[in-house]
Amino acid sequence: MALLNEHFLKLKGSYLFSDIAKKVKAYQVTHPGEPIIRLGIGDVTRPLPQASIEAMHRAVDEMASSATFHGYGPEQGYDFLIETIIKHDFAPRGIQLSPSEVFISDGAKSDTGNIGELLRWDNSMGITDPVYPAYIDSNVMCGRAGTLGEDGRWSNITYLPCTAANGFVPAIPDHRIDLLYLCYPNNPTGTTLTRDQLKQWVDYALANDTLIIFDAAYEAYIHDDDVPHSIYEIRGAKKVAIEIRSFSKTAGFTGVRCGYTVVPKEVTAATLDDERVPLNPLWNRRQCTKFNGTSYITQRGAEAVYSPEGRAQVKETIAYYMENARTMREGLTRAGYRVFGGINAPYLWVQAPEGMTSWKFFDELLYRAHIVSTPGVGFGPSGEGYLRLTAFGKREDCEEAIRRIGRL
Amino acid sequence: MALLNEHFLKLKGSYLFSDIAKKVKAYQVTHPGEPIIRLGIGDVTRPLPQASIEAMHRAVDEMASSATFHGYGPEQGYDFLIETIIKHDFAPRGIQLSPSEVFISDGAKSDTGNIGELLRWDNSMGITDPVYPAYIDSNVMCGRAGTLGEDGRWSNITYLPCTAANGFVPAIPDHRIDLLYLCYPNNPTGTTLTRDQLKQWVDYALANDTLIIFDAAYEAYIHDDDVPHSIYEIRGAKKVAIEIRSFSKTAGFTGVRCGYTVVPKEVTAATLDDERVPLNPLWNRRQCTKFNGTSYITQRGAEAVYSPEGRAQVKETIAYYMENARTMREGLTRAGYRVFGGINAPYLWVQAPEGMTSWKFFDELLYRAHIVSTPGVGFGPSGEGYLRLTAFGKREDCEEAIRRIGRL
Known part of the structure; x- marks a missing residue:
């Protein structure tokens, strides 16, 4: 049964x-x-940006002839897009990434939901509160959130309040959290962390062996200089953080579906025997087994976002x-x-x-x-x-x- | 940690x-x-079919103007595609489906990998052998497959041999299997089950309360009349089967990414207290939480596959x-x-x-x-x-x- x-x-x-x-x-x-x-x-x-429109028309035309047709692409995404992302989103901020650390997807929601598969169901977790509901719901589904209390809080989740009282800056907890979701610029509050404030979280993660899922879907809206665009601007973050980004809010791709996730080679989780295991090859395996890559047409549209016109x-x-x-x-x-x-x-x-x-x-x-x-x-x-x-x-x-x- | x-x-x-x-x-x-x-x-x-090329060009153009722009679509897919699928793939075979039983996705591989999330990790499972490797690997990842033996078989999987000796028709097992994967027309053997042969499996599932994941990705290649295109051609199958289909092999969508999954309202799984729970709303919830719909452009391309030209x-x-x-x-x-x-x-x-x-x-x-x-x-x-x-x-x-x- x-x-x-x-x-x-x-x-x-x-x-x-x-x-x-x-x-x-x-x-x-x-x-x-x-x-x-x-x-x-x-x-x-x-x-959509006109550059993406034109690129997608060209890509559609390529699919119309066997000489230029594209079938299965790499599950991880095409190099042309991965390299463009690294060149524009990370290199100018002094962040060195190798192409195998960037995984193109059909959007941040999929990756945010799926990334938890790499971890045991009984890790403790932390979220800022208020928070994008899918972080919690996806963890409820695998049992990680625990049980729902009468106060509307899940038993295995540490809630980090962000209110006017603390200027929407979550306080560093006094205990260890295994898995922490941070979204900055923040959905729903629209607030941000400065470089110094984010550094405290990276330091906490380094000290407590916490894995941070950093959702940077709204990065393109940052205006102030002291707000980091990527968590990897903070020293040591590559050891503790996975960063998820999206073209949805940057370039209007909510209906086109494209995002990407950075899993640095240095980021690890532990076995029960305290062996360190890099998550990058595991995420690669997850994607190769349960995902078949993002539409070629979409990826050409995303690439064009980085052109001068785009x-x-x-x-x-x-x-x-x-x-x-x-x-x-x-x-x-x-x-x-x-x-x-x-x-x-x-x-x-x-x-x-x-x-x-x-x-x-x-x-x-x-x-x-x-x-x-x-x-x-x-x-x-x-x-x-x-x-x-x-x-x-x-x-x-x-x-x-x-x-x-x-x-x- | x-x-x-x-x-x-x-x-x-x-x-x-x-x-x-x-x-x-x-x-x-x-x-x-x-x-x-x-x-x-x-x-x-x-x-790709020229009809899909033209439809995708039109859809790309719609995305170029705010008057016709499409943002987030329904996580389940657009009604225009769902209704077209029901009309062409099911109604002519006497299969009645409601639109809320069909879920559009970015491809069969995603759905095949993700569907197991709805079930406990310790259900027993069965596969035909040889088999598409992702069925097993996705179940290894959540622990359902058990441990790998020296004979190359997983401890919690019943292997149903398909060889020349049995004409590639898997024998009905003498024990109960909770979750069974069937792929017909079969990948990799290219063989099929006749209506009578598939009926034996549906009957087995009805008798043993087995959930069948029926992968019909190659349905469009069926030529013989006595080979069913859908498992729902067999009476009772709606109670026990989820069917997964793809536009990849039908219409060349391997690089465009579109498929769909049918979760009939009647199909259920049991709680430990032996309560029956319909899987349809659970799959809907899974998709709404961890997926944000398939590209609008792609769905317009898929719809055009069903036009007379397509x-x-x-x-x-x-x-x-x-x-x-x-x-x-x-x-x-x-x-x-x-x-x-x-x-x-x-x-x-x-x-x-x-x-x-x-x-x-x-x-x-x-x-x-x-x-x-x-x-x-x-x-x-x-x-x-x-x-x-x-x-x-x-x-x-x-x-x-x-x-x-x-x-x-």
Whole structure:
């Protein structure tokens, strides 16, 4: 009799964004004709860079003739893309990587979910709180998260609160964590760590033999000089960190699907006999067994993001979103709200009026201003009392949203 | 201290196809100038259907304007593709599926590898032998395969031999298996099960509460009427089977990456308390948490495979490969070899001359005829004494390969 992986049954009924979608649908049915502005899900709205469009057209044409056809590519990704990534994303910051340390994927969500397969199910783990829900859910599925307590916290997870009270800088814990997820620039709070602050975490990981999964999906939005773009800018990080990146928010690839993961040769995990095992060949084996590479067409589109034209176009798109962020940030502040993020990240983290819960604040915005946001508590207990707004909308929608909020 | 998933260390040093690649490279270095014909890896060589090319160009253009841009799609795939699949692949065979039972993915390899996450690690499993190696390796990684014995067999796997002696029809086992992988038309042997033969397996699964993972990646190559295209053609299969399909071999999508998995609402697994839990919502949850959907451009390309033009173009490509198969099959038979498969599948399973091992036969073909094949034993113990040749090559290569083999 096929027995179930019962850890799946511990998951809460549905995913945050499905809950929101249902609420919005219910609102629309009862309020037809009210124009809704969606600043909830972190999806982009600007088109792909023209350089990627042209590169993908060329790649599609290559697939039309047997002389230029591409079948199975390397599971790890094509060298043309890997080498371009190393040259542009790492070498200029003094980070030396070999091509076999970079793995192209169909997106950061897949890699973030799958990377845990390399580790025992009973490692302890830590997350910043609030946090991108998939980090937790993927660990619930394999049993690593433990059991859900009545306080909404999982028994095997250390929650590192990030709130206005600590300036959204998680405090170094007083105990050892085996596996730590960090996402900077942060989703959902839009805040960042400075080089010095991130260095404390790398030092903690080196001292405690912690593996850091560093999600740098929003790296392209960094504006301030003292915010590191890669964790490998910190000395020693190659020993303790895996970095995951994405073209989704950089170049509008949310519907095209491409990301990459860096697994340095130096990063290891331990056997029960305390033998050190490098994770790079294990991740390679995982990908070769359960993944068949990213679309050739997609990889050509991603490569073009780094061309001079592509870079200029990406810069323009990011400037557009960050101008949205500025507009929203200033408008919300004027309207009396306390707002965080939105300077080195496309997310604004808005504090609810005194005493109001996240969901109540969400309902207020939906019913009174017809704006879809994301309730902060959906990202974890420390998100209670906050809302996330994204800067990925159309300019006129962001401006209209601020006008409506101002009128509340 | 991050502890390793030590099951990974049980995996053999490298993947079959890497071993072959190394041997071929060594041969090329020592024999420069000898033109090699590659009939080893099952990768296609014909271009994509023109209908898919055109559809992908249109989709790329949509991504170039914010008015028609597509960001995150449904993790399950777009309805336009799901509904097209149901209409063409299932409805005409009397199989009723609802859209929520079909999940679009980036390929069959991902789904085959990931589906096991829904089940406890200690279910017993069965495979036909020889078999596609990823079925085993993905189960080794989570501990389900058990330990590797000196006979090359894993302790928790029931091997169902498929050899000339039983006409490549696996015998129904005398004991219960929790999880069974079947691939028909078969990779690597190129053989099939008739409707009656497959019915025996469905009946076995119904009687023993076995979950069947049915890999139908080569369905498009079926020519004979009594060979089922889908396991759901067999009554009761919806209760016990998950079917995985791919556009790779049908429409040349090996480098484009698209497949789909059918998880019927009726299929369940049991908890330790013997409660039945439907797998469909669990797979949905898995995909929503660890996957972000297949490229919009790719899905438009896949949809076009079902257009009248697309279907005609696919038919032509398959006819091309199957004419290769016929040429090779007849030529090998004339040369005195015993050949199986190649009628309803693009693979030929060639028996080595009496007493010769797979690897010896592989070396013979490589060194004396400059042909790359795949040694049967690489697919499992019962593959010893066989070779796999694929019909995916260019016509002139297949003909030349047969001439060379004839001269041996």
